[in-house]
Amino acid sequence: MGADPESRFEEIYALSYRPLLGYALRRCPDPDDAADVVAETFMIAWRRIEEVPGGEEARLWLYGVARKVLANHRRGERRHERRTEALRAELAAAPVVAGPSVEDLSPLARAFRTLSDDDRELLTLVAWEKLDTGQIATALGITRNAVRVRLYRARRRFARRLTEAGVERPQSVALEGSPL
Known part of the structure; x- marks a missing residue:
């Protein structure tokens, strides 16, 4: 040894x-x-x-x-x-598991589903999880600036999809100030 x-x-x-x-x-x-x-x-x-x-x-x-x-x-x-x-x-x-069929979804939900996974993730982190850009940057391992840019683009794409789906948004709701 x-x-x-x-x-x-x-x-x-x-x-x-x-x-x-x-x-x-x-x-x-x-x-x-x-x-x-x-x-x-x-x-x-x-x-x-x-x-x-x-x-x-x-x-x-x-x-x-x-x-x-x-x-x-x-x-x-x-x-x-x-x-x-x-x-x-x-x-x-749990009653939530099955989820509604695509036909049962509201036009807003159908428009949301057409977004990419990345866009949906960003928007839900803001709207549902109530995270700010710094927190999202930490969670995703990217910079705050990258979050801001990606979030801006995701919001714009979502707005276009909503318009295409015929979903009316009140003029008082500006995309930059709303969670979505």
């Missing part, structure tokens, strides 16, 4: 990767999950390199770690499935 930790880890990895991957692939229905199990197993081995036994025992130690990682992974999947089921049940009971 006189080798430096990095060299020791590389040696353990080279000798154990394929057998450990096979172990995980035989136990995981999804190859991506198996890759995650192997990656996490080697991450633990790296963090605990001083505890990894020498020789053939290293591979056996890794199997033990992989077994525990797999058990944690399965527990996590079961928790996720339970939460997902609970959320589905909750959403199924």
Whole structure:
């Protein structure tokens, strides 16, 4: 065990990767999950390199770690499935989930739906979430100036769509001063 930790880890990895991957692939229905199990197993081995036994025992130690990682992974999947089921049940009971058909929407809502996802996101962040340009800039990871420009353009496009849909807007409502 006189080798430096990095060299020791590389040696353990080279000798154990394929057998450990096979172990995980035989136990995981999804190859991506198996890759995650192997990656996490080697991450633990790296963090605990001083505890990894020498020789053939290293591979056996890794199997033990992989077994525990797999058990944690399965527990996590079961928790996720339970939460997902609970959320589905909750959403199924909520009357809002189905949403109206396009025919049932108001002309204003139909015009709004014709906008791009980016335009709708900007306009809803202002109108529904009541965020200012600085807050939107933070949420979207862009500058305030970019928000102002994009918001100006989104409002203009929405105004055009409203006009095309025959939606009358009171003259007192200026686009720049309204949430939309």
